[in-house]
Amino acid sequence: MAAENQEKPDGPEATVKGTSDRSRHFITSLARGFEVLRSFRPGERFLGNQEIARRTGLPKSTVSRLTATLTELGYLKHSKNLEKYYLGTAVLSLGYSLLGNMEIRQIARPMMHELADHAQASVAIGARDRHEMVYVENCRCSATSFTLRLDVGSHIPIATTAMGRAYLCGLPDRERDHLLDQLRVRNGSDWPKIRAGFEQALREYQDRGFCLSVGDWQKDVNAVAVPFVPADGSEVFAFNCGGPAFQLRRHMLEDNIGPHLVALVRNVQAEAYRRH
Numbered sequence: 001m002a003a004e005n006q007e008k009p010d011g012p013e014a015t016v017k018g019t020s021d022r023s024r025h026f027i028t029s030l031a032r033g034f035e036v037l038r039s040f041r042p043g044e045r046f047l048g049n050q051e052i053a054r055r056t057g058l059p060k061s062t063v064s065r066l067t068a069t070l071t072e073l074g075y076l077k078h079s080k081n082l083e084k085y086y087l088g089t090a091v092l093s094l095g096y097s098l099l100g101n102m103e104i105r106q107i108a109r110p111m112m113h114e115l116a117d118h119a120q121a122s123v124a125i126g127a128r129d130r131h132e133m134v135y136v137e138n139c140r141c142s143a144t145s146f147t148l149r150l151d152v153g154s155h156i157p158i159a160t161t162a163m164g165r166a167y168l169c170g171l172p173d174r175e176r177d178h179l180l181d182q183l184r185v186r187n188g189s190d191w192p193k194i195r196a197g198f199e200q201a202l203r204e205y206q207d208r209g210f211c212l213s214v215g216d217w218q219k220d221v222n223a224v225a226v227p228f229v230p231a232d233g234s235e236v237f238a239f240n241c242g243g244p245a246f247q248l249r250r251h252m253l254e255d256n257i258g259p260h261l262v263a264l265v266r267n268v269q270a271e272a273y274r275r276h
Contacts, residue, residue, distance in 0.1 A: 029066075032056070032058055032062065032066060033066050033069065033070060035056045035058070036052055036056060036058075036063065036066045036067060036070060036076075037070070037075060037076075037087070037091060039052050039055040039056055040086075040087050042153070042154075045086050045087075046079060046082055046084040046085065046086050047084055047085055047086075048082075048083060048084045048085070049063045049064050049067060049085075051084075052067065052085075067085050070088075071085065071088075073090065074088045074089065075087070075088050075090045075091050076088050095153075099136060099152070102136060102137075103272065103275070104125065104137075104228065104237060104268065104272065105125065105136060105137045107272055107275075108125060108137065108239070108264070108268045109137065109139065111264045111267060111268065112124075112125075112137065112139040112239075113139045115139075115241060115257075115260055115261065115264055116139045116140055116141045116142075116147075116241075117141050117142065117143065118257075118260065119141070119241050119243070119248070119252075119256075119257045120141045120143060120144045120147075120243070121140075121141055121147060121148075121241050121242060121243035121247065121248055121257075122138060122139065122140045122141070122147045122148045122150065122241070122242055122243060123138070123139050123239065123240070123241045123261075123264075124137060124138040124139070124150065124163070124239070124240050124241075124242075125137040125138075125228070125237055125238070125239055126156070126163045126164075126167070126237065126238050126239075126240065127235060127237055127238075128158070128167060128236075129155065131157070131158055131159075131182065131183060131186055132155040132157055132158060132164075133155065133156050133157070133158055133161065133163045133167060133238065134153065134154070134155050135150055135151065135152050135153060135154045135155075135156075136152060136237075137152060138150060138151060138152055138154075147243055148221065148242055148243060156217065157217060158179075158183065159183050159187060159194045159197075159198070160194060160197065160216045160217040161213050161216070161217045161223065161225075161240075162201075162211055162213035162217075162223035162224055162225035162240050162242065163223070163225045163238045163239075163240040163242075164238070165197070165198055165201035165202075165205075165211045165213065166201075166205065166210070166211050166225035166226055166227045166238040166239070166240065167227060167236060167237075167238040168180070168198060168202075169201065169202055169205040169211060169227050170227025170228070170229045170236040170238065171236060180195075180198070197213075197216055201213075205227075208254075208258065208259075208262075209226060209258075209259075209262040210224050210225065210226045210258040210259075210261055210262055211224070211225055211226075212224050212225075212250070212253055212254070212258075213225075213242075214245070214250050214253075215245060219245070220244060220245050220246075221242060221243070222242065222243065222244075222245045222248045222249070222250065222253060223240050223241060223242030223243070223248070223253075224240065224241055224242070224253040224254075224258045224261055225238050225239060225240035225241075225261070226238065226240075226258075226262055226264075226265045227239075228265050228268065228269065229269075230269075230272065231269070231272075231273055232276070239264065239265050239268075240261075241253075241257050241260075241261050
């Protein structure tokens with residue numbers, strides 16, 4: 001079990017312990033319950049207690065109590081034939097409530113569809129989830145099949161993607177430095193290259209209002225992204241436009257799609273400000 005935690009320095013149990021040290025209001029058992037739910041991944045419907053224990057770093061006896069409780073509450077379902085658990089519909093209710101109350105999605109969606117068709121690519125909004133970005137909205141071009149197959153709920157890295165880099169650019173300096181330090185520890189020997197990529201992205205953002213990832217995340221994927229920084233100081237988001245490298249060349253991202261994405265984000269900010 002110790003080896004498991006060493007492989008995941010930012011893993012669930014480390015997160016629980018680190019947070020409890022900072023706040024006397026932190027409820028460890030509640031946090032562990034959420035970690036059980038987080039252990040389910042796309043494409044993997046069923047997990048047993050032993051698999052959940054391995055992924056969370058929690059004792060199997062603790063996991064057994066948590067899965068039993070979550071099953072009673074409807075957040076998990078139990079397959080008697082497989083003796084394994086799967087996510088219940090109560091989890092969907094939580095996510096639906098979050099997305100339904102995220103006003104930025106409603107404001108941005110028509111503009112995103114327009115840009116997706118113009119670029120013949122995908123346009124998405126992402127928010128931070130620990131050391132990754134998670135899609136909270138995604139629009140694809142309706143006229144081509146050559147688009148990224150990422151849906152709402154998909155996760156991509158912060159460190160090497162245009163969306164992640166844009167998110168970092170939008171953070172206050174202190175928050176950015178703290179997150180960069182976590183990414184440094186997490187990425188080990190890859191960090192010098194990752195750091196250089198981010199510093200280049202920061203220069204791009206300061207000069208032109210957007211930043212790029214040209215084959216840095218996946219060699220056949222290019223993207224441009226812009227941070228969305230709410231005027232009220234709430235959560236930072238990032239907008240991106242990405243697609244196959246053969247379709248979205250660097251010069252297209254720099255000269256055409258990037259400026260369009262900057263204008264889109266400004267229009268979303270203006271509309272959000274008008275509504276409030």
